[in-house]
Amino acid sequence: MGAEYDIIPSAVTTTLAQVRAAADAARSRGAAASNEGHSIAASCGSAQAVADAVTRLWAQRSETGVRGGEYASGCAEAVAQACAAITDGDALMHKTSLASAEQADAVAGFTRTLA
Secondary structure, eight states: OOOOOOOOHHHHHHHHHHHHHHHHHHHHHHHHHHHHHHHHHHHTTTOHHHHHHHHHHHHTTTTHHHHHHHHHHHHHHHHHHHHHHHHHHHHHHHHHHHHHHHHHHHHHOOOOOOO
16 A cells, blocks of 8 residues: 655645755855855964964865755755655646546446546
């Protein structure tokens, strides 16, 4: 026995809008943190060894928030596209099913009640 799921586009769209807003906020916070880290590295000035250490440390982490936000945004977009495709496919299958049933009724002379 298969499982059936109802996709409610407005609910999915609302959820994806929230995810997108959170992803955009993460991207902004990541960019701010990246800029702050570059400022800290630059402010070390004459203490070259400290500046180099901070620069090396920060280089590995500077874009993490930005990339995380972009990843979450990309995932939300993929879910939105999948939802739209499933909804479109379901509508097409329903329409095709009704047309096939009508053709069968016409050929066989059956009557039926549409749900």
